[in-house]
Amino acid sequence: MKYFACFLTMKDEEKSRKYRPQHLDFLETMRQEKKVLMNGRFTDGAGGLIIYRANSLDEAIDMAEQDPYIHVGAREYEIHEWDLVSEYNFD
Template structure:
């Protein structure tokens, strides 16, 4: 099942993002290799990041978001996790 994860940057998010970017991407790499990353990237208004990832359960998605380096190190001051149904483009 797909989940949207929105991480909202804290006041020092931009500076902390530069420090912890490598660890954040390393955390996503195993999911990417497994084909579970639909899309991921920063919001261009610098509000935070948007990820669409595949997990078995809501709890698994929330656990991933809570333990991501951006959350742990305070890049994100708040995260939201929502189940997501992709309509377009049609998923393979």
């Protein structure tokens, strides 16, 4: 399994507020399916970060594009494969 860092850059604050519950529900579902390792917002309001678990970049992009924030144009995303180094086992 590979890890992918997905930066969700703020595009529309009003849409982000409006669709936040759907975005959080999406993340919870993905977390339960073990497709999201971790996520969080940037405290400066610039957006947020999601760490996806996927077999390929294409699979991670597909996950990112399912996010309600992306569908409604509240956020833009940039995604990169991430070489996780940690003393913890997340599998």
